[in-house]
Amino acid sequence: MTRSKLLESARQLADTKSVPEFTVEDIASGAEVSRAAFYMYFDNKLAICEEVARTTQAGFIDMVTSFKRDADIRSTIQAGVRAYVDGFRSDRPGMRMTYELAYAETTIRELVHDTRTVVYQLWEHEFDRAVETGQCPPLDVPLVSRLVVGMLETFCVRTMRTEEYSGTSVADRDPVETISDLWCRALQIDF
Template sequence: MPGPTEVQQARRDQGPTTGRGAQRREELLAAARRVFERKGFIETRVSDIAKEAQVSHGTFYTYFDTKEAIFKEVAHAVIESMLASMAILIPSEDFHDRVHDSIRRFVQAYRPHATMLALMEQVGTVSPELRELRLDARETFVRRTERGIRRMIDAGLADADLDVEYTAESLGAMLEYVCYVWFSLDRPFEEERLVGALSAIWEKALLPLPARKGTRKRAGRAR
Protein backbone atom coordinates (compact mmCIF):
# COMPACT_ATOMS: atom_id res chain seq x y z
CA MET A 1 0.00 0.00 0.00
CA PRO A 2 1.53 3.40 -1.00
CA GLY A 3 1.92 6.05 1.67
CA PRO A 4 -0.82 8.64 2.24
CA THR A 5 -1.09 11.71 0.08
CA GLU A 6 -0.45 15.10 1.68
CA VAL A 7 -4.21 15.71 1.83
CA GLN A 8 -4.86 12.34 3.48
CA GLN A 9 -2.10 12.87 6.05
CA ALA A 10 -3.41 16.35 6.88
CA ARG A 11 -6.90 14.95 7.45
CA ARG A 12 -5.54 12.22 9.71
CA ASP A 13 -3.42 14.68 11.70
CA GLN A 14 -5.93 17.53 11.97
CA GLY A 15 -9.25 15.75 11.63
CA PRO A 16 -11.97 16.53 9.10
CA THR A 17 -12.32 20.21 8.17
CA THR A 18 -15.94 19.99 6.95
CA GLY A 19 -19.19 18.77 8.43
CA ARG A 20 -19.45 16.14 5.73
CA GLY A 21 -15.93 14.91 6.49
CA ALA A 22 -16.71 14.65 10.20
CA GLN A 23 -19.87 12.71 9.43
CA ARG A 24 -18.01 10.33 7.12
CA ARG A 25 -15.41 9.70 9.81
CA GLU A 26 -18.11 8.91 12.39
CA GLU A 27 -19.76 6.55 9.90
CA LEU A 28 -16.46 4.73 9.46
CA LEU A 29 -16.06 4.41 13.23
CA ALA A 30 -19.59 3.05 13.63
CA ALA A 31 -19.06 0.61 10.77
CA ALA A 32 -15.72 -0.53 12.19
CA ARG A 33 -17.28 -1.24 15.55
CA ARG A 34 -20.03 -3.36 13.98
CA VAL A 35 -17.48 -5.36 11.99
CA PHE A 36 -15.09 -5.82 14.91
CA GLU A 37 -17.94 -7.04 17.12
CA ARG A 38 -19.18 -9.40 14.40
CA LYS A 39 -15.87 -10.82 13.11
CA GLY A 40 -13.34 -10.06 15.84
CA PHE A 41 -10.18 -8.03 15.44
CA ILE A 42 -7.95 -10.65 13.81
CA GLU A 43 -10.43 -11.61 11.07
CA THR A 44 -11.47 -8.06 10.25
CA ARG A 45 -9.91 -6.47 7.17
CA VAL A 46 -9.94 -2.87 6.05
CA SER A 47 -12.02 -3.96 3.06
CA ASP A 48 -14.68 -5.30 5.47
CA ILE A 49 -14.92 -1.93 7.21
CA ALA A 50 -15.02 -0.02 3.93
CA LYS A 51 -17.78 -2.30 2.63
CA GLU A 52 -19.78 -1.95 5.85
CA ALA A 53 -19.50 1.84 5.64
CA GLN A 54 -20.25 1.75 1.90
CA VAL A 55 -17.10 3.65 1.00
CA SER A 56 -14.00 2.94 -1.06
CA HIS A 57 -10.64 1.79 0.26
CA GLY A 58 -9.31 5.24 -0.60
CA THR A 59 -11.92 6.90 1.57
CA PHE A 60 -10.97 4.70 4.53
CA TYR A 61 -7.29 5.63 4.14
CA THR A 62 -8.22 9.29 3.99
CA TYR A 63 -9.11 9.09 7.68
CA PHE A 64 -7.20 6.09 9.08
CA ASP A 65 -3.94 4.45 8.10
CA THR A 66 -4.57 0.93 9.52
CA LYS A 67 -7.27 -1.17 11.12
CA GLU A 68 -5.28 -0.87 14.37
CA ALA A 69 -5.69 2.91 14.20
CA ILE A 70 -9.45 2.75 13.81
CA PHE A 71 -9.70 0.04 16.49
CA LYS A 72 -7.93 2.39 18.92
CA GLU A 73 -10.41 5.17 18.10
CA VAL A 74 -13.36 2.84 18.65
CA ALA A 75 -11.86 1.65 21.95
CA HIS A 76 -11.36 5.20 23.18
CA ALA A 77 -14.98 6.02 22.31
CA VAL A 78 -16.12 2.98 24.34
CA ILE A 79 -14.19 4.17 27.42
CA GLU A 80 -15.50 7.72 27.07
CA SER A 81 -19.07 6.42 26.77
CA MET A 82 -18.67 4.27 29.88
CA LEU A 83 -17.21 7.13 31.92
CA ALA A 84 -20.00 9.47 30.84
CA SER A 85 -22.68 6.98 31.85
CA MET A 86 -21.09 6.55 35.30
CA ALA A 87 -20.55 10.26 35.93
CA ILE A 88 -23.82 11.08 37.70
CA LEU A 89 -23.84 10.21 41.38
CA ILE A 90 -26.99 9.52 43.38
CA PRO A 91 -27.81 12.30 45.87
CA SER A 92 -27.25 10.17 48.96
CA GLU A 93 -24.79 10.23 51.82
CA ASP A 94 -25.71 6.70 52.88
CA PHE A 95 -22.66 4.42 52.59
CA HIS A 96 -24.63 1.38 51.43
CA ASP A 97 -26.51 3.38 48.79
CA ARG A 98 -23.34 4.91 47.42
CA VAL A 99 -21.52 1.60 47.09
CA HIS A 100 -24.56 -0.18 45.65
CA ASP A 101 -25.15 2.62 43.14
CA SER A 102 -21.50 2.58 42.05
CA ILE A 103 -21.60 -1.17 41.38
CA ARG A 104 -24.90 -0.96 39.53
CA ARG A 105 -23.77 1.90 37.30
CA PHE A 106 -20.57 0.05 36.38
CA VAL A 107 -22.60 -3.02 35.40
CA GLN A 108 -25.01 -0.93 33.34
CA ALA A 109 -22.11 0.89 31.66
CA TYR A 110 -20.24 -2.34 30.91
CA ARG A 111 -23.17 -4.27 29.44
CA PRO A 112 -23.60 -2.51 26.05
CA HIS A 113 -19.82 -2.47 25.46
CA ALA A 114 -19.01 -6.01 26.61
CA THR A 115 -18.01 -7.32 23.18
CA MET A 116 -15.60 -4.45 22.48
CA LEU A 117 -14.13 -4.70 25.97
CA ALA A 118 -13.53 -8.41 25.48
CA LEU A 119 -11.85 -7.66 22.14
CA MET A 120 -9.62 -5.09 23.81
CA GLU A 121 -8.60 -7.76 26.30
CA GLN A 122 -7.83 -10.27 23.55
CA VAL A 123 -6.02 -7.87 21.24
CA GLY A 124 -3.87 -6.67 24.12
CA THR A 125 -2.25 -10.13 24.28
CA VAL A 126 -0.93 -9.95 20.71
CA SER A 127 -0.14 -6.26 20.18
CA PRO A 128 2.17 -4.28 22.51
CA GLU A 129 0.60 -1.01 21.37
CA LEU A 130 -2.93 -2.20 21.96
CA ARG A 131 -1.89 -3.79 25.26
CA GLU A 132 -0.95 -0.30 26.40
CA LEU A 133 -4.37 0.88 25.27
CA ARG A 134 -6.06 -1.79 27.39
CA LEU A 135 -3.90 -0.95 30.40
CA ASP A 136 -4.65 2.76 29.96
CA ALA A 137 -8.37 1.98 29.87
CA ARG A 138 -8.13 -0.09 33.02
CA GLU A 139 -6.06 2.60 34.70
CA THR A 140 -8.84 5.10 33.99
CA PHE A 141 -11.40 2.99 35.84
CA VAL A 142 -9.04 2.13 38.71
CA ARG A 143 -8.19 5.79 39.28
CA ARG A 144 -11.91 6.60 39.26
CA THR A 145 -12.49 3.97 41.95
CA GLU A 146 -9.53 5.34 43.91
CA ARG A 147 -11.00 8.84 43.87
CA GLY A 148 -14.34 7.47 45.04
CA ILE A 149 -12.70 5.66 47.96
CA ARG A 150 -10.79 8.78 48.96
CA ARG A 151 -14.03 10.80 48.96
CA MET A 152 -15.59 8.19 51.26
CA ILE A 153 -12.57 8.37 53.57
CA ASP A 154 -12.78 12.18 53.64
CA ALA A 155 -16.47 11.88 54.54
CA GLY A 156 -15.65 9.48 57.36
CA LEU A 157 -17.45 6.59 55.65
CA ALA A 158 -14.50 4.36 54.77
CA ASP A 159 -11.46 3.09 56.66
CA ALA A 160 -8.82 5.83 56.78
CA ASP A 161 -6.06 3.19 57.04
CA LEU A 162 -6.87 1.54 53.72
CA ASP A 163 -4.18 1.10 51.09
CA VAL A 164 -6.34 3.07 48.65
CA GLU A 165 -4.33 2.33 45.51
CA TYR A 166 -4.24 -1.44 45.89
CA THR A 167 -7.77 -1.65 47.27
CA ALA A 168 -9.00 0.13 44.14
CA GLU A 169 -6.90 -2.21 41.96
CA SER A 170 -8.26 -5.33 43.68
CA LEU A 171 -11.92 -4.34 43.87
CA GLY A 172 -11.82 -3.04 40.30
CA ALA A 173 -10.30 -6.27 38.99
CA MET A 174 -12.99 -8.30 40.72
CA LEU A 175 -15.78 -6.17 39.27
CA GLU A 176 -14.33 -6.17 35.75
CA TYR A 177 -13.77 -9.92 35.70
CA VAL A 178 -17.24 -10.73 37.01
CA CYS A 179 -18.73 -8.57 34.24
CA TYR A 180 -16.47 -10.29 31.67
CA VAL A 181 -17.65 -13.74 32.80
CA TRP A 182 -21.25 -12.56 32.86
CA PHE A 183 -21.51 -10.70 29.56
CA SER A 184 -18.69 -12.12 27.42
CA LEU A 185 -18.62 -15.76 28.56
CA ASP A 186 -22.41 -15.84 28.98
CA ARG A 187 -22.41 -17.14 32.55
CA PRO A 188 -26.00 -16.56 33.70
CA PHE A 189 -26.32 -14.46 36.84
CA GLU A 190 -29.32 -12.99 38.66
CA GLU A 191 -28.60 -9.28 38.40
CA GLU A 192 -30.07 -8.11 41.71
CA ARG A 193 -28.46 -10.95 43.62
CA LEU A 194 -25.07 -10.42 42.00
CA VAL A 195 -25.07 -6.64 42.47
CA GLY A 196 -26.02 -7.20 46.08
CA ALA A 197 -23.20 -9.70 46.63
CA LEU A 198 -20.61 -7.45 44.97
CA SER A 199 -21.81 -4.47 47.00
CA ALA A 200 -21.52 -6.47 50.24
CA ILE A 201 -17.92 -7.45 49.40
CA TRP A 202 -17.00 -3.83 48.63
CA GLU A 203 -18.65 -2.60 51.81
CA LYS A 204 -16.77 -5.09 53.98
CA ALA A 205 -13.49 -4.11 52.31
CA LEU A 206 -14.06 -0.37 52.77
CA LEU A 207 -15.74 -0.06 56.17
CA PRO A 208 -13.71 1.05 59.20
CA LEU A 209 -12.75 -1.87 61.46
CA PRO A 210 -15.36 -1.22 64.23
CA ALA A 211 -18.11 -1.13 61.62
CA ARG A 212 -16.88 -4.41 60.12
CA LYS A 213 -17.06 -6.03 63.57
CA GLY A 214 -20.57 -4.72 64.00
CA THR A 215 -21.55 -6.11 60.64
CA ARG A 216 -20.24 -9.57 61.59
CA LYS A 217 -22.10 -9.47 64.91
CA ARG A 218 -25.36 -8.54 63.21
CA ALA A 219 -24.85 -11.28 60.63
CA GLY A 220 -24.18 -13.78 63.42
CA ARG A 221 -27.38 -12.83 65.26
CA ALA A 222 -29.34 -13.10 62.02
CA ARG A 223 -28.21 -16.69 61.56
Protein backbone atom coordinates (compact mmCIF):
# COMPACT_ATOMS: atom_id res chain seq x y z
CA MET A 1 0.00 0.00 0.00
CA THR A 2 2.77 2.47 0.90
CA ARG A 3 4.66 1.70 -2.29
CA SER A 4 1.63 2.37 -4.48
CA LYS A 5 0.89 5.61 -2.58
CA LEU A 6 4.46 6.76 -3.22
CA LEU A 7 4.17 5.94 -6.92
CA GLU A 8 0.88 7.79 -7.19
CA SER A 9 2.34 10.79 -5.35
CA ALA A 10 5.30 10.97 -7.77
CA ARG A 11 2.94 10.62 -10.72
CA GLN A 12 0.72 13.46 -9.45
CA LEU A 13 3.69 15.72 -8.81
CA ALA A 14 4.84 15.13 -12.39
CA ASP A 15 1.52 16.45 -13.62
CA THR A 16 2.16 19.90 -12.16
CA LYS A 17 5.95 20.17 -11.85
CA SER A 18 9.01 19.12 -13.76
CA VAL A 19 11.04 16.36 -12.11
CA PRO A 20 13.82 18.68 -10.86
CA GLU A 21 11.18 20.83 -9.15
CA PHE A 22 10.05 18.15 -6.69
CA THR A 23 11.96 16.24 -4.03
CA VAL A 24 11.82 12.95 -2.17
CA GLU A 25 10.26 14.93 0.67
CA ASP A 26 7.49 16.15 -1.66
CA ILE A 27 6.80 12.60 -2.82
CA ALA A 28 6.72 11.26 0.75
CA SER A 29 4.51 14.13 1.90
CA GLY A 30 2.06 13.57 -0.95
CA ALA A 31 1.86 9.89 0.01
CA GLU A 32 1.48 10.87 3.69
CA VAL A 33 4.52 8.82 4.73
CA SER A 34 7.93 9.68 6.13
CA ARG A 35 11.15 10.02 4.16
CA ALA A 36 12.32 6.86 5.93
CA ALA A 37 9.32 5.00 4.51
CA PHE A 38 10.20 6.29 1.04
CA TYR A 39 13.73 4.85 1.37
CA MET A 40 12.34 1.47 2.41
CA TYR A 41 10.96 1.14 -1.13
CA PHE A 42 13.19 3.27 -3.35
CA ASP A 43 16.88 4.18 -3.33
CA ASN A 44 16.31 7.71 -4.63
CA LYS A 45 14.03 9.93 -6.70
CA LEU A 46 15.32 8.52 -9.97
CA ALA A 47 14.41 4.97 -8.87
CA ILE A 48 10.77 5.90 -8.30
CA CYS A 49 10.69 7.89 -11.55
CA GLU A 50 12.03 4.87 -13.46
CA GLU A 51 9.28 2.70 -11.98
CA VAL A 52 6.63 5.25 -12.96
CA ALA A 53 8.11 5.31 -16.48
CA ARG A 54 8.10 1.49 -16.75
CA THR A 55 4.48 1.15 -15.63
CA THR A 56 3.42 4.05 -17.84
CA GLN A 57 5.08 2.58 -20.93
CA ALA A 58 3.63 -0.88 -20.22
CA GLY A 59 0.12 0.58 -20.00
CA PHE A 60 0.72 2.59 -23.15
CA ILE A 61 1.84 -0.49 -25.09
CA ASP A 62 -1.24 -2.39 -23.90
CA MET A 63 -3.53 0.34 -25.22
CA VAL A 64 -1.66 0.88 -28.48
CA THR A 65 -1.54 -2.80 -29.39
CA SER A 66 -5.15 -3.58 -28.51
CA PHE A 67 -6.92 -1.48 -31.15
CA LYS A 68 -9.40 -3.14 -33.51
CA ARG A 69 -7.92 -3.96 -36.88
CA ASP A 70 -10.26 -3.75 -39.82
CA ALA A 71 -10.00 -5.15 -43.32
CA ASP A 72 -10.09 -1.52 -44.47
CA ILE A 73 -6.73 0.22 -43.88
CA ARG A 74 -8.40 3.62 -43.45
CA SER A 75 -10.44 2.32 -40.49
CA THR A 76 -7.36 0.60 -39.13
CA ILE A 77 -5.32 3.81 -39.34
CA GLN A 78 -8.04 5.74 -37.55
CA ALA A 79 -8.38 3.08 -34.81
CA GLY A 80 -4.59 2.88 -34.44
CA VAL A 81 -4.18 6.65 -34.22
CA ARG A 82 -7.01 6.83 -31.65
CA ALA A 83 -5.39 4.07 -29.58
CA TYR A 84 -2.06 5.90 -29.68
CA VAL A 85 -3.49 9.28 -28.67
CA ASP A 86 -5.74 7.75 -26.00
CA GLY A 87 -2.87 5.63 -24.70
CA PHE A 88 -0.65 8.67 -24.43
CA ARG A 89 -3.32 10.71 -22.69
CA SER A 90 -4.46 7.93 -20.32
CA ASP A 91 -1.53 8.57 -17.99
CA ARG A 92 -0.55 12.14 -18.75
CA PRO A 93 1.56 12.61 -15.60
CA GLY A 94 3.47 9.38 -16.20
CA MET A 95 4.09 10.25 -19.84
CA ARG A 96 5.24 13.77 -18.93
CA MET A 97 7.73 12.31 -16.46
CA THR A 98 8.89 9.66 -18.92
CA TYR A 99 9.53 12.05 -21.79
CA GLU A 100 11.11 14.68 -19.59
CA LEU A 101 13.60 12.17 -18.19
CA ALA A 102 14.22 10.42 -21.52
CA TYR A 103 16.49 13.28 -22.56
CA ALA A 104 18.81 12.88 -19.58
CA GLU A 105 18.50 9.32 -18.24
CA THR A 106 19.82 6.45 -20.34
CA THR A 107 17.57 3.78 -18.81
CA ILE A 108 14.43 5.77 -19.54
CA ARG A 109 15.64 6.74 -23.02
CA GLU A 110 16.13 3.01 -23.74
CA LEU A 111 12.65 2.27 -22.38
CA VAL A 112 11.10 4.87 -24.71
CA HIS A 113 13.14 3.47 -27.62
CA ASP A 114 11.92 -0.08 -26.85
CA THR A 115 8.33 1.18 -26.78
CA ARG A 116 8.81 2.92 -30.13
CA THR A 117 10.17 -0.30 -31.60
CA VAL A 118 7.01 -2.18 -30.58
CA VAL A 119 4.86 0.52 -32.16
CA TYR A 120 7.00 0.64 -35.34
CA GLN A 121 6.57 -3.10 -35.77
CA LEU A 122 2.82 -2.84 -35.29
CA TRP A 123 2.50 -0.18 -38.00
CA GLU A 124 4.89 -2.02 -40.33
CA HIS A 125 2.61 -5.05 -40.14
CA GLU A 126 -0.47 -2.95 -40.94
CA PHE A 127 1.18 -1.11 -43.84
CA ASP A 128 2.62 -4.36 -45.27
CA ARG A 129 -0.92 -5.77 -45.23
CA ALA A 130 -2.31 -2.64 -46.93
CA VAL A 131 0.30 -2.83 -49.71
CA GLU A 132 -0.27 -6.59 -50.19
CA THR A 133 -4.05 -6.13 -50.47
CA GLY A 134 -3.70 -3.14 -52.82
CA GLN A 135 -5.27 -0.65 -50.41
CA CYS A 136 -2.33 1.69 -50.84
CA PRO A 137 0.44 1.98 -53.41
CA PRO A 138 3.83 0.36 -52.82
CA LEU A 139 5.80 2.32 -50.26
CA ASP A 140 8.85 2.16 -48.04
CA VAL A 141 7.01 0.52 -45.13
CA PRO A 142 9.71 0.94 -42.45
CA LEU A 143 10.14 4.62 -43.32
CA VAL A 144 6.40 5.35 -43.39
CA SER A 145 5.94 3.49 -40.09
CA ARG A 146 8.61 5.60 -38.43
CA LEU A 147 7.12 8.79 -39.86
CA VAL A 148 3.65 7.90 -38.53
CA VAL A 149 4.98 7.09 -35.07
CA GLY A 150 7.20 10.18 -35.04
CA MET A 151 4.30 12.42 -35.98
CA LEU A 152 2.01 10.86 -33.38
CA GLU A 153 4.64 11.12 -30.66
CA THR A 154 5.44 14.73 -31.52
CA PHE A 155 1.77 15.69 -31.54
CA CYS A 156 1.12 13.96 -28.20
CA VAL A 157 4.20 15.37 -26.45
CA ARG A 158 3.56 18.90 -27.70
CA THR A 159 -0.14 18.92 -26.82
CA MET A 160 0.68 17.47 -23.40
CA ARG A 161 3.08 20.31 -22.57
CA THR A 162 1.71 23.36 -24.35
CA GLU A 163 -1.42 24.99 -25.66
CA GLU A 164 0.32 25.34 -29.02
CA TYR A 165 -2.65 24.08 -31.01
CA SER A 166 -5.26 26.22 -29.23
CA GLY A 167 -7.24 28.28 -31.71
CA THR A 168 -6.15 26.17 -34.69
CA SER A 169 -8.20 23.72 -36.70
CA VAL A 170 -6.48 20.91 -34.77
CA ALA A 171 -7.96 22.23 -31.52
CA ASP A 172 -11.40 22.64 -33.11
CA ARG A 173 -11.56 19.17 -34.57
CA ASP A 174 -10.95 15.66 -33.29
CA PRO A 175 -7.14 15.33 -33.63
CA VAL A 176 -7.50 11.64 -34.44
CA GLU A 177 -9.56 12.46 -37.51
CA THR A 178 -7.13 15.19 -38.57
CA ILE A 179 -4.07 12.96 -38.23
CA SER A 180 -5.80 9.97 -39.84
CA ASP A 181 -6.96 12.08 -42.79
CA LEU A 182 -3.44 13.46 -43.29
CA TRP A 183 -1.97 9.96 -43.39
CA CYS A 184 -4.63 8.56 -45.68
CA ARG A 185 -4.05 11.44 -48.11
CA ALA A 186 -0.27 11.08 -47.90
CA LEU A 187 -0.57 7.35 -48.60
CA GLN A 188 -3.06 7.95 -51.40
CA ILE A 189 -5.75 5.88 -49.71
CA ASP A 190 -9.23 6.46 -51.13
CA PHE A 191 -11.76 8.21 -48.91
